Amino acid sequence: MRFYAEHPALRARQLAADLGFLAWTVVWVLVARAAHGAVLLLAGPGRAVEDLGRSVAGSMDSAASAAEGVPLVGGELAAPFDALSGASGxxxxxxxxxxxxxxxxxxxxxxxxxxxxxxWMLLRWLPWRLRYARDAGAVRGMLAAPGDLELLGARALATAPLPDLAALPGGTGAAWRRGDPAAVRALAGLELARLGLRLPPVDPGSPR
Structure with missing residues (x-):
């Protein structure tokens, strides 16, 4: 498949579209990263609560250990501290x-x-680029086959804008029906110009 036109103007538009899609993607990735970091700031209170619970648990464990050292009633004195330590969990x-x-x-x-x-942008950009690559690849294959310029000329007659057809020399349509090589090339050139491709050079051994 061919992804870029030979004509500089169309190739420049294709490159601009590709770079634009890349820039669009990079911008939204950066926006997403910034938003991700901003939302994570909301986790601060949660960390503070977790740190408070950890601090309370440490204090209660220390108090329970000290209370257990009291003779006879150490276990009873340590029980409330143990309960508070568990609650801090x-x-x-x-x-x-x-x-x-x-x-x-x-x-x-x-x-x-x-x-x-x-x-959203991918759904707009990718079909356009793939459609061009498919059409340009098909035309490239047709140009490699002798006589397929007539098919491109027939497509130009059916689909080319009327101003482009009107700009051709008078009698081009009748000459195309007669198989005139110049008329065939003129019409095929319209179809190739739509894709930003160039006509192949004239074979010196072929009739003009």
């Missing part, structure tokens, strides 16, 4: 859950910010 879990939720939200938002705009 729930606080830590809540903080961690909040951070996980924020992280999930940040990831989903980043993915959506990339997929939606890039996917």
């Amino acid at each position: 729930s606080v830590r879990g809540a903080g961690q859950s909040a951070q996980d939720a924020v992280g999930t939200l940040a990831t989903i938002l980043a993915v959506v910010l990339v997929l939606l705009p890039v996917g």
Whole structure:
């Protein structure tokens, strides 16, 4: 398949479209990264809660250890501290859950910010580029076969804009029906120009 035209103007438009799609993708990836980082800032309170629970658990464990050293009643004195230490585990879990939720939200938002705009542009850009590559590749194969310029001329007669047909020398249509090589090349040139391709050089051994 051929992805770029030979004509400089059309090739420049194709390159601009390709670079534009690449730039569009990069911009939205950067936007998604910025949004991801901004949302992750919301995880700060969750980290603070987790740190608080960890600090409380450490303090209660230390207090329980000290209380257990009291003769006779050490176990009873340590029980409340052990209970508070266990409760702080729930606080830590809540903080961690909040951070996980924020992280999930940040990831989903980043993915959506990339997929939606890039996917929308891809659906507009890719079919156009693939259609050109398919048509240009087919024409390239036809140019390699003798006599297929007549098929391109017939397509130009059927699909070329009327102003382009009117710009041809008078009698081109009748000459094409007679198989005149110059008329065939003139009409085939219209179809090739649509794809930004050039007519092959005239074979010196063929009739003009």
